[in-house]
Amino acid sequence: MEAAAMSVYTLGIWLVHPGRENDFVQAWRDLARKTQEDYPNTRAVLMHDHDVRNRFISTGPWESLEQIEQWRASTTFTQGVDAMREMLEHFESRTLDEAASIG
Numbered sequence: 001m002e003a004a005a006m007s008v009y010t011l012g013i014w015l016v017h018p019g020r021e022n023d024f025v026q027a028w029r030d031l032a033r034k035t036q037e038d039y040p041n042t043r044a045v046l047m048h049d050h051d052v053r054n055r056f057i058s059t060g061p062w063e064s065l066e067q068i069e070q071w072r073a074s075t076t077f078t079q080g081v082d083a084m085r086e087m088l089e090h091f092e093s094r095t096l097d098e099a100a101s102i103g
Contacts, residue, residue, distance in 0.1 A: 007061040007062070008061070008068065008096070008098070009059055009061050009062065009095070009098065010058075010062065010068055010096075012057065012058040012093050013057055014091055015089040016055075016088060016089065017087055017088065018053075020054075021053070024084060025046065027080070027083050027087065028046050028084070030083070031081070031083075032046070034076045034080060035077070035080075038074065038076050039062075041063060042061075042062065043060050045058065054089075068095055072093075
C-alpha cells in the first residue's frame with residue numbers, strides 16, 4: 001500500500017498594533033485574494049486569537065515547497081506584506097511539513 005503524500009503549509013503569526021485589527025484583516029484578505037489569483041489551488045485561513053486580541057494566525061496548504069518559495073519571492077507577497085507593515089508590531093513566517101493527520 002502506497003503512503004499518501006504529506007502536505008507542506010505556510011504559517012504566519014501576526015501581532016497587530018491595537019486598534020488596527022480591522023485594517024489588518026482587510027489587508028490580509030487583499031493579499032489572500034491576489035495570492036489565489038496567482039495560485040488558484042491555494043487555500044488560506046486567518047484566525048484571531050481569543051486570548052491575545054491583537055494576534056492573528058494564518059495558515060494554508062501548498063502543492064510544494066517550490067511553490068511557497070516562488071510565492072514568497074513574488075510581488076504579490078512582498079507588496080501585500082509591505083502594505084501591512086505599518087499595522088504590525090511583529091510578523092513571523094514559517095514553512096511546515098505535515099507530520100501526521102486524521103480525518
